[in-house]
Amino acid sequence: MLPAVVIAALMVSLPALAQGPDRPLAALSCGGCHGVGSAGQGPIAPLAGRPKAELVAAMTAFRRDERPGTIMGRIARGYTDAEIDAIAADLAARR
């Protein structure tokens, strides 16, 4: 039998683990233009469900001005490699 203190700790910590946002919050900013859930909006490309490598490559190219765009270069330069990787992984996992 578990000591009472362990049970109490489990009761407190289990829900906390299960209930937080399970994704990087920065990934949700994309949806401000790319549609709710980044599912695309009119002429703006969908991002959700695209391969992670494709998203990372696009952001990297935007950042270096190697891919034409209107505002994505300015945006891509605001994030680190690790952040782009985490955002891309999150978007790739969504459908």
Place this chain on the structure above:
Amino acid sequence: MITRRTLGLGAAALIAAPAISRAQAPLRLLVIGGGFGGASAARFARDSYPDVQVTLIEPRTRFVTCPYGNLVLAGTKQLDAITFGYDAVRARGVTVIHDLASGIDPVAKSVRLAGGQALGYDRLILSPGIALRWGAIEGYDEAAAGLLPHAWVPGDGGQTALLRRQLEAMEDGGVVGIAIPPNPFRCPPGPYERISMIASYLKKAKPRSKILALDAKEAFSKQGLFQDAWNALYPGMIEWVPGNRDGKIVKVDARERVLETEFGEKHRVAVANVIPPQSAARIAIDAGLANASGWVEVDPVTFEAKAAPGIHVIGDANTAPPMPKSGFIANSTSRQAVASAIALARGAAPPADASYFNTCYSHVGDEYGISVVGIFRPGPAGFVETPNSGGVSPRGNLPDQRRLEAIYADAWYKSITDYMFGA
């Protein structure tokens, strides 16, 4: 009915688990304000924390957005296209109460409603928007706004509709005066988008007319891009007078439609749009959250008011330079504020490595849009813009860029309003 349901949940928890403390009952997140900050906060909370009880207090049953209001002035959008209801917010599981939050008791963790009800909370998200500082310009009070519209706090849309009617009724050759306040104010590029959109209407309907923009400032957001566009699209139509050339309006005569400057020059105009100085909305001031300038200082990670931890203040009511008072910043920061509020209520740490995102598009003509981008992070003493990123659209003769940005602006508006008010 709402009260009964809330009581029902509390009673059920008491019966089912009398020995378990309040911490085991559903966490109560109370959101004041149903605009870009509050509606976004409510959505994020419902999407990410299904076990949290979310209540939204908003006096109006219909929300008119500030963004795209200038297109109503141009005549290219109708008010109903920028007006939203709360049915989808309710359908998502948010308890929406249409009442005015009239007071906060941060010690008792309770919000008083004008209707007499008091609502308890575990964490409060306060996104009340701005108040106009009546009297900051001598003679400019609520009655004067019925003659010289501000059209800066949309309310029921009446102010925007009034200004549009005045523009429609004006004779060709009239002068439209626009008084622009000092920093900080809601939507830094807004007055200049407004100048552009009014000019686009005048160019088509009343081409001999002029716009006299009287500014308290010497510089403004996206200035080079706006002025390039004005020269290209509306040559000779717009005169912008900066503060150091006596542009600051300090007094109005509403009946005579006279705008008077700091040094006593009186401009009599056919239509006057007076955008007065602003502060955080009244509830933030009354609750003692605001600083001497009238804005709420917040923690850059959790958005808790420095004057009252436990109350997370987002949107235009806070002061967070260099972040702008924009709908996108309210939306972006709402998620960090909610995640922090819920983590702290549960004894956990707020999300680390926060970043806040903004893009402000402005329409300056048909198929002609410009933008400013900013990515911000918490710093040692406030907020810091991420170096070597963001910034404004490139200058020069770039018709494809301008056309695409106008199209993307529309997609932004649809995306963000869908997030707040869509199914």
